[in-house]
Every structure is written in C-alpha cells, then in structure tokens.
Amino acid sequence: MIIYLYDGSFDGLLTAIFDSFTDKRPLDIFRQEHYQPQLFDEIISVTTENDKAQRVADSILAKLSFDTYQRLYYLYLSELPQCDYTALCYLKMCYRYGASIYLAKNNPLIHRVETYCRKVTLEAHRFTGFVRFIELAPMIFYSKIEPDHNILPLLQGHFVRRFSDQKFMIHDLKRQYALVYDLHTPYFTPLTIEEGEHLLTSKTTDPYQQLFAVFFDATTITQRRNLRLQKFWMPKRYWQHIDEAHD
C-alpha cells in the first residue's frame, strides 16, 4: 500500500489530496503522528505547499460548494479512523457526480462523511456549554477541555464574540494547545499540561465555583431522578472538567 504522510495541518491534508489525486494505486493518507509503520507500506512524505493547498481550496469553492469545503474541514478536525482517506474519496466522488451527491444518504461513504461531520459539530456545540472558566486574576479566565475531536478552532468565534470584554484562554489538554484572547486578536498557541497547571497554582479557589455547585444540587428534582438521561446528554467522559457534575 502507498501511504501519503503529511504534517497534520489542514493545508498539509489539502496538499496530500493534491498529490494523491491522480495516483491510481491503492493508497491511504495519514498524519505523521497517527501513522504506525506496516511491513509492506511504501511511504511518500508530503511537504506542505501553500499554493497547492490554495489550488485545491479554490477549485472546491469554484466547482463544488462551500459546504463541501466545510465538510472536508470537519473530517480533518474529527481525527477519527480513516478520516483523511475518507476526505479524499469524498472529494473524488464530488468531482465525479457534483456536490449534490451529498443528498445520497444511503451511500456508505456519504453516510460516513455525514456521521463524522455530525460528531464534530455536535461536540463543538456541546462545548459551547461545557467549557468552565476559572478566574485566575480579575477578568482573566482559564478553562481546560479534553474533547474527542479537535474542536477548538470551531469554538473560537462563539467565545470571542460572547466574552469580548474579558481575557480568556481555553486549553485543549489532549492536543496541548490553547485558544488565547487578550481583548484584541484571538490566536492559538502550543501549551503543555504542565504549563497549564502552572497557571492554576496562583489560584486556590473560585467562590462562584462553590456557589454553582450549590445551585446544581438545589435545582435537581430528586423525585425525578433519571441518571441515564443525564449521561446521555452529558457523557461521563466530559465530567472531569465539569466541576459541579455528579450523579
């Protein structure tokens, strides 16, 4: 099998798609960090080239649709098995049949694209609610999350618009980077778990955290306990960073 390895950036993926598009041999696309070498694999390292990525993007936007481009991005963010290869196959299919092939929900590939995209957008929506800020210093807030998919880029717009008058940082512990907003332009920066912990040492407790836990308990109707429903809406894997959550 031919393996295209790229650096893990979205432009890298688009370059890999560009390079592999006309390759007729059986192939697969991986990010360097996710790839585990197999005996008979032949590896092609993709060097990210911005103009190749730009050409792919322009072509999609001109010949297909913005939605198609957005779906590729969601597939890239999903980090699910085979997501990169799915992106390539989906794109090939779109060029062959037109962007409206997305209507064919009974096609296994389209079904997979839809499922992956839904997982990403659902999680991004959930985290607009599940992010918990702690106040490090007056009007400076810090939050840590561990989402399944790489959703931080999707959260940027919502949080920057909503909290435009406070400085904040949302730290993705799994991917070790953070979204930072300092009242001017938001940006992403690498940030390790230790650096995150270091930020928190200056802070002992946040009184409102305690108050919200009190509210959480008081607002529960004990006669109507339904733990399965609670866990359906707020899966337990997220609870470690949602301080008030308990059953």
Add this chain to the structure above:
Amino acid sequence: MTITEKLAILADAAKYDVSCSSSSSKRVARKGNLGSAAPAGICHSFTPDGRCISLLKILMNNYCIYDCAYCVNRASNDIPRAAFTVEEVVDLTMNFYRRNYIEGLFLSSAVIKNPTYTMERMVLVLQNLRETQHFNGYIHVKAIPGASLELIDKAGSYADRMSVNIELPSQRSLQLLAPDKSKNDILLPMQNISQQIVQNRAERKTLKKSPHYVPAGQSTQMIIGASGESDLDILRLSAALYDKFSMKRVYYSAYVPINQDKNLPVVAPPMARENRLYQSDWLIRVYGFQAHELLDEKTPNLDMDYDPKTVWALNHMEQFPVEINQAPFKILIRIPGIGIRGAQKIVSARKISPLDFNDLKKMGLSVKRAQYFITCKGRYYGTVSCEPLKIRRALKPQKTASPHTGYEQLTIFDQLAALNGEI
C-alpha cells in the same frame, strides 16, 4: 443569611418551573459588552434528573402571600424563606455568566406584598443588568399576574422571553387549588404580551432599529394530574393558546406531590403521561396534526402503551402503507417512527435514486415502527402483515408499569423523543 443559603433556598423553590429553553433569540454580541444569545440555545450542565441547566433559574424571594394547594412556596407551608437583593441577583448572573456556567437568567418570584410591588423588584434587576452592566445574554422573566401592565411592558423591553403560568388546565381547578388567582388575571398579561409582540414584529419590519420586545416569544406552563381534566381538555387548551396568543411553547409538568391537601391526589400521575402530552404537543405544533385527530370524546385520554402518532396511524390504516419513494414530505412525517430529520433524509436521498428497505437502515433510520406503515419500491417489509391488530401486538411494549412507585419506567429513547420532538 449568606448568599449560599439564599441560593440554595431560592433555586430549590424555582425548580418546578419546567422551561429552561434559551433558544430563539437572536440578540447579537456587541464588542466590549458581555454576552450573546445563541438561536439554537445552549445547555451548560445536566442534573441527575436528566434536565438541563441553561439558565440561572431562581426566585427573587419565596415569601408568598398566596396559598395555592400544589405549590411548594404556599403561605401555609413551614419552609425556610429568603429574599435576594437586586444587587445579589445581578452579581450572581454576571459572575456565573463570565464562567460560562449559564446562558442567562430565569427570574421568577413569589408574590410579596402585592403583584405590582413584586414585579417592580424584578424589573429593577433587569434594568440593572441591561443598562448598568450592559449584559447582553438571555433573560427569561415571569410576568406576575395582577401586576400593572406598564411594568410588564417594561420587563418585556428588557427580556428575551416572558411567560405567565396558566397553572391549571381549567378555571374550575384554578378556583379549587389556587383560589387567589383568577383566570382573568392570568389571561390579561398573556394577551397584552402577545399583542405587543405582534406590534413589535410589525414595527421592526419597517424600522430595523426599533428595540426588541420579547424576541424569543412567550411561553406558559400547566400542571398535569393535580386535577381531573382529560388529555383532550388539555390539548384543546394548548391548541387555543398556540392559536390565540401565538405561544412559543406550552410546558406540561407532571404533578409532584409535595403538599398534603384534601383537594390534591395522593399519588403522582405517571411520568409517561407528561411524555405522551409532549409528543402530542409536538405533533400539533410541528407535524401539522390537529387536536381532534389525536383524541376525541370517545377516547379522551392518550394511550400509555403506544405513542400518539402510532395510535393515530393504527386508527387510519386506510392511508397506509405509504410508498416512501413517492409520498410527499407532509405524509412522510405522519409515518410512525419517521421524524422530521428522517423524512428530510428520505426526500434528499430519493432524488438520486429510488430507495429500498435496506437503504433506510443504511441512512440510520429506525424501522422498528415504520416497517409496518411503508412500502419500498412497492414491497412491504413488515414482520407481520399490515393489519392493525397484528401490528398492535407486534409493537406492544415488553415492560410493565412498576407497582411500587406508580412511575412507569420509560426507555431512554422514548423520553428523548419527547425532548427532541422526534416521534
């Protein structure tokens, strides 16, 4: 009394209000101000009863002068009482919001001194949040029946959603269980809010800059099972509320026995009843059903074993089975087990090629119920033949009501269906 104690008392006192929606408002963020409203609504946490926390749902105070039989805050109950100051509510809201705990504030109150005084205190909170703090998040405020209409109007100019609880499904029950409240006191502000909303919508069409008035609409709530009304009575009432007052939502709350009263039932109604009412409500509001299609004088109550759409379909087998490759969207959503999203998928996929039964499964549609009501390319795939009695037997739920609690154990997906509105 500390703020923690007050919060514990006044959140506990407010929890029986069902509504927690934070949707439908398009209040856009302004640079330099805190807050925005998300049109789809955002849930921030989920309590062990499976309900979401979206808004900081609290009472201003719980010193009530009224003595409604069903209410935890009634005057004759011996419970701890507390009252927030305006500043305390504002401080809690702002600080919870900044930490992304909540989507906004849900402010209600027990009636202290008189309705107008109570409403005044609530308006002060809203005014402070919007004008002093420039808070731009979601606010849901209760209109207190009997308060002056000017005050209610003023509250409406600050709030995203307003609601007046209709409390009980008929005037007779209201007299029996809430003797201090009159039907007119409840309907007057409701009507007033609805007129103002209509007028404001029209104004905003011509004058884009004119201020919002209750942009997320008004809602109401009634208690189910504390009085003797049938499901037909209840659905007729909600249909009228949707119709006359252009309600955004009517909420149903299965009565929880908190108080002892000679006029109240001792056991709680099954939770399934609340669930079935929500399903019917959704069918009427979203799926284009009429109340009389679901229930009539002969069968005034909803079936607890089958969802209302299945019951309707079983009574109208002359319209089934439906060919999924031809039926229009309006008919597709009437098939039991196929909701809005499922119907959209079918309509979308069949543009490319005709669908067979396996395609439906591949699309992720549940065919458990739908199989008995559809044909694919002319073929029927149900495990029993298409006769009402046989289908009824095939769909009979396996679980029985638990004899101990009086609560029926629902499967998670039935409850979800009620919450998503997909039936």
